[in-house]
Every structure is written in C-alpha cells, then in structure tokens.
Amino acid sequence: DAMVIQNPRYQVTQFGKPVTLSCSQTLNHNVMYWYQQKSSQAPKLLFHYYDKDFNNEADTPDNFQSRRPNTSFCFLDIRSPGLGDAAMYLCATSSLFIAGTTNNEQFFGPGTRLTVL
Amino acid sequence: ELKVEQNPLFLSMQEGKNYTIYCNYSTTSDRLYWYRQDPGKSLESLFVLLSNGAVKQEGRLMASLDTKARLSTLHITAAVHDLSATYFCAVDLSSGTYKYIFGTGTRLKVLA
Numbered sequence: 001d002a003m004v005i006q007n008p009r010y011q012v013t014q015f016g017k018p019v020t021l022s023c024s025q026t027l028n029h030n031v032m033y034w035y036q037q038k039s040s041q042a043p044k045l046l047f048h049y050y051d052k053d054f055n056n057e058a059d060t061p062d063n064f065q066s067r068r069p070n071t072s073f074c075f076l077d078i079r080s081p082g083l084g085d086a087a088m089y090l091c092a093t094s095s096l097f098i099a100g101t102t103n104n105e106q107f108f109g110p111g112t113r114l115t116v117l
Numbered sequence: 118e119l120k121v122e123q124n125p126l127f128l129s130m131q132e133g134k135n136y137t138i139y140c141n142y143s144t145t146s147d148r149l150y151w152y153r154q155d156p157g158k159s160l161e162s163l164f165v166l167l168s169n170g171a172v173k174q175e176g177r178l179m180a181s182l183d184t185k186a187r188l189s190t191l192h193i194t195a196a197v198h199d200l201s202a203t204y205f206c207a208v209d210l211s212s213g214t215y216k217y218i219f220g221t222g223t224r225l226k227v228l229a
Contacts, residue, residue, distance in 0.1 A: 031215045042205060042219040043160070050215055090159055094215065104209050105150060106217065111159040 003027070004109035006091050012115045013081050021076040021112045023091030032074040033106065034066060035090040043090055049074060078114075086116045119144045121208050123220040131228050133195050138223045140189040140206035148209035149189045150217070151180050153202045160205065164191075196227045 004025045013019040023032065030051050035043035047056045049068045063085070065077040078085055092106040121142045130136050140149070148167050152160040164173045166182035166189060173180050177200065179192045189206055206220040 040222075040224075042222050045216065048215060055216075088157075088159075092160075104148060104215060105162060105165050106207075107162070108152075108160045113157075 004091060004093055004107050006089075006109035006112050008112060009110060010113050010115070012117065013078075014117050015082065016080045019078050019081055019114065021078075021089050021091075021114070023074045023076075023109055024072050025091075025093045025107075025109075026072070027093055027095070027107060028071065029093035029095040029107070030071070031094045031104075032068060033092040033094070034064075034074070034076050035092065036085075037088045037090055037111075038086075046076070081114070081116045083116050086114055088113050119210075119218050121206060121218045121220040123204075123206060123223050125223060126221060127224050127226075129226045129228060130193075130196055132197055135195065136193050138191040138193070138204060138225075140191070140220050142187050142189075142206075142208045142218070142220075144187075144208065144210060144218070145184075146187075146208045146210060147182075147184045149182050150207045150209070151189070151191055152205045152207065154205065154222075155202050163204075193225075198227050198229050201225055201227045 007022050033048040034046045037043045045057050046060045047066050063079050067075045088111045090111045091109040094104050094106045123140050151163040153163050154160050164180040169184040171182045177194045182189045203222050203224045205222045207217040210216050
C-alpha cells in the first residue's frame with residue numbers, strides 16, 4: 001500500500017543535542033510538509049517543499065531546518081532542541097491533481113513524538 | 118489575518134444524540150478537509166469537500182461546505198463512543214501555495 005512513513009516513531013534527545021527526523025513516501029507526491037503539533041493544539045506548519053522548492057513559514061525558528069534529497073524522502077533537523085520543542089512532528093504529502101480532479105488532499109504519516117530531556 | 122475557527126472547542130454528548138460541529142474561515146477558498154485525530158495518533162482523513170454545496174457522508178458523519186458563507190459543518194448522527202476523538206477542519210488557501218490553515222479543533226467525547 002502506498003503510504004507515508006516516519007522514523008523513528010519516538011525520539012528522546014537531550015537539551016541542545018541535534019536530532020534528525022525522517023519521512024519517506026511511496027505516493028510519488030510532489031509536495032511534502034512538516035508540521036509541529038503540541039498537546040491540545042492544531043498542527044502548525046513549519047515548512048513545505050514543492051518538488052525541490054523550499055518554503056519556510058515566517059515564524060519557523062532558525063533552529064529548524066529541512067532537507068529533501070529526492071522525491072521520496074524529507075528530513076527535519078533540529079539543531080539545538082529546547083524543552084519547548086517537545087512535540088509530535090507530522091509529515092504529510094500532497095499532489096495537486098488526483099484522479100483527474102483538482103485535489104490537494106494531504107496524507108499524513110504516523111508522526112514522531114519528540115521528548116527533550 | 119487568516120483564521121479558521123471551530124466550535125465548539127469541546128463537546129461532551131450522550132450516545133444516540135445528534136450534534137453539529139461548525140468550521141468558519143475568513144479567507145476565500147473552495148476546498149476544505151476534515152480530519153480525525155485520536156489521542157497520541159496522527160491525523161486521519163475523513164472528508165474532502167471541493168466545491169460550494171458539496172456534501173459527503175460516511176457512516177454517522179456528514180460534512181458539508183458553503184463557500185459563500187465560508188462555513189463547513191460536520192454533523193454527527195446518533196453518536197457512539199467510538200466517535201470520541203478530536204476533529205479538525207483545514208482550509209486550502211487555493212492560491213497556488215499548497216498550504217492549509219487548520220482549525221482550532223473540536224474535542225468530542227461521547228458518553229455511554
């Protein structure tokens with residue numbers, strides 16, 4: 001089955017220790033997104049790629065970086081995690097045209113829960 | 118400022134009852150999505166609404182979209198405990214940016 005995969009599902013890191021979260025997709029979608037979701041809040045978009053074009057949200061901290069080496073993979077790097085970065089990180093993909101209709105439906109991975117000690 | 122507001126934010130209801138969750142948005146858009154999220158889990162797609170007047174139904178849930186009023190509703194019929202979850206609407210900005218704005222979420226608890 002085509003899907004969005006995130007690894008690891010759970011990540012524990014120490015304050016200030018860099019961490020990388022990964023996302024892969026078998027849907028061949030051209031858009032990939034990274035969201036941060038804290039408890040009882042809506043997902044917050046950090047950035048997205050349209051093909052190789054990177055789009056950063058204005059309020060995404062510089063501490064967060066992303067890489068997309070190819071269509072299938074996207075990485076989220078947190079350079080110096082702080083306690084406030086503990087959250088669920090969701091990767092999603094979309095493709096503008098699905099089944100002949102204009103449809104930008106997003107498909108979400110299972111998420112990575114990040115704990116910062 | 119772009120806003121997507123849901124209400125209510127919290128909803129506690131008895132099994133067997135009907136209720137409607139509202140999603141109001143402040144930007145022009147003709148595409149809206151509903152998601153379900155269980156505690157500690159990711160988002161699961163429920164409905165894709167792509168035009169004014171669109172109505173979709175799946176089991177006890179029915180979603181509709183009125184783009185003129187900038188309003189979507191998620192109606193629950195004869196609620197059951199398994200519907201307990203948080204429900205999010207998300208508006209596609211439809212400006213070629215491939216971005217969504219998520220609503221505030223509605224936490225639903227169905228009491229047996």
